[in-house]
Amino acid sequence: IGRFRARLNKGDSWLTRDIGSFFKADVLSPDALEELETRLLLADAGVEATQWLVERLQADINLGRIKNEKQLRASLKKALVELLAPIAKPLQIPPFIKPYILFVAGVNGVGKTTTIGKLALRLKREGKSVMLAAGDTFRAAAVQQLETWAQRVDVPILAQGEGADSASVIYDAVQSAKSRGVDVVIADTAGRLHTQSHLMEELRKIKRVLQKHDPYAPHEVLLVVDATTGGNALTQAIQFHEAIGLTGLAITKLDGTAKGGILLAIARRMALPVRFVGLGEAAEDLEPFDAEAYAEALIG
Numbered sequence: 521i522g523r524f525r526a527r528l529n530k531g532d533s534w535l536t537r538d539i540g541s542f543f544k545a546d547v548l549s550p551d552a553l554e555e556l557e558t559r560l561l562l563a564d565a566g567v568e569a570t571q572w573l574v575e576r577l578q579a580d581i582n583l584g585r586i587k588n589e590k591q592l593r594a595s596l597k598k599a600l601v602e603l604l605a606p607i608a609k610p611l612q613i614p615p616f617i618k619p620y621i622l623f624v625a626g627v628n629g630v631g632k633t634t635t636i637g638k639l640a641l642r643l644k645r646e647g648k649s650v651m652l653a654a655g656d657t658f659r660a661a662a663v664q665q666l667e668t669w670a671q672r673v674d675v676p677i678l679a680q681g682e683g684a685d686s687a688s689v690i691y692d693a694v695q696s697a698k699s700r701g702v703d704v705v706i707a708d709t710a711g712r713l714h715t716q717s718h719l720m721e722e723l724r725k726i727k728r729v730l731q732k733h734d735p736y737a738p739h740e741v742l743l744v745v746d747a748t749t750g751g752n753a754l755t756q757a758i759q760f761h762e763a764i765g766l767t768g769l770a771i772t773k774l775d776g777t778a779k780g781g782i783l784l785a786i787a788r789r790m791a792l793p794v795r796f797v798g799l800g801e802a803a804e805d806l807e808p809f810d811a812e813a814y815a816e817a818l819i820g
């Protein structure tokens with residue numbers, strides 16, 4: 521929790537700044553809810569999540585439960601946890617699925633490569649053997665960058681030349697993992713093709729190729745989104761989910777933004793498990809998403 525709070529807020533809570541001044545004697549100012557509403561909307565929590573939270577507060581006010589700052593914080597925290605807990609579902613890799621195929625999608629720049637590297641390290645530390653598949657074959661730089669991460673966290677990587685067929689790179693990696701007894705294959709995928717429909721078609725094709733051999737593969741379809749892009753992160757999540765069917769999200773760059781409200785919007789709109797959050801650029805800066813810790817960090 522301490523780490524979350526330190527990384528997320530940098531000592532400044534966009535949500536609860538000065539909320540002590542919302543009270544006169546033990547009466548909450550009539551403008552307080554409006555102010556909280558504005559703060560939530562400015563942090564990209566979205567209209568639905570914001571309204572839902574404000575209604576929860578209003579209910580507690582009506583019951584006479586919010587008479588001081590401490591009670592307001594407690595009420596806010598309870599509502600936030602209620603909103604976020606259903607999407608805080610860590611990635612569970614069953615030991616009997618081997619190799620477990622983890623497909624990682626995301627638009628260029630969101631932190632996809634970094635997240636793959638961090639994830640490889642995390643799984644390795646949990647005692648799993650990991651192999652990377654360099655499926656973003658459209659940019660030579662993407663393959664190089666993934667190779668750098670593979671070296672840094674010391675896991676094998678399967679790559680082919682620029683322009684190679686992404687589906688066959690990933691398929692070959694899975695075959696190689698099978699013969700070597702590797703536990704988890706993390707497959708990188710293209711982040712931008714000529715058009716968005718090309719991108720989605722490419723991703724669907726990879727899924728089809730994998731499913732020919734195992735109807736349940738890939739076992740996790742993780743989309744990486746960038747919290748600093750606010751509403752775009754939600755739009756991307758909705759579009760990718762419609763096109764390829766996601767099973768989880770990783771939300772990056774929560775350390776560098778006052779727009780952490782996007783998690784609230786995602787919770788309200790998508791009910792899609794948030795597996796991980798990125799809290800920095802280093803290999804260790806990926807944490808499982810914890811609703812309680814996050815709510816606590818927002819409250820400050």
Ligand code: GDP
Binds near residue numbers: 633
């Ligand atoms: P990709 O194009 O999606 O593969 O993105 P990269 O993995 O290359 O990341 C783009 C930039 O975002 C790099 O400078 C990363 O160091 C940075 N980045 C990735 N994740 C995080 C994070 O959680 N926090 C911060 N502050 N930076 C991040």
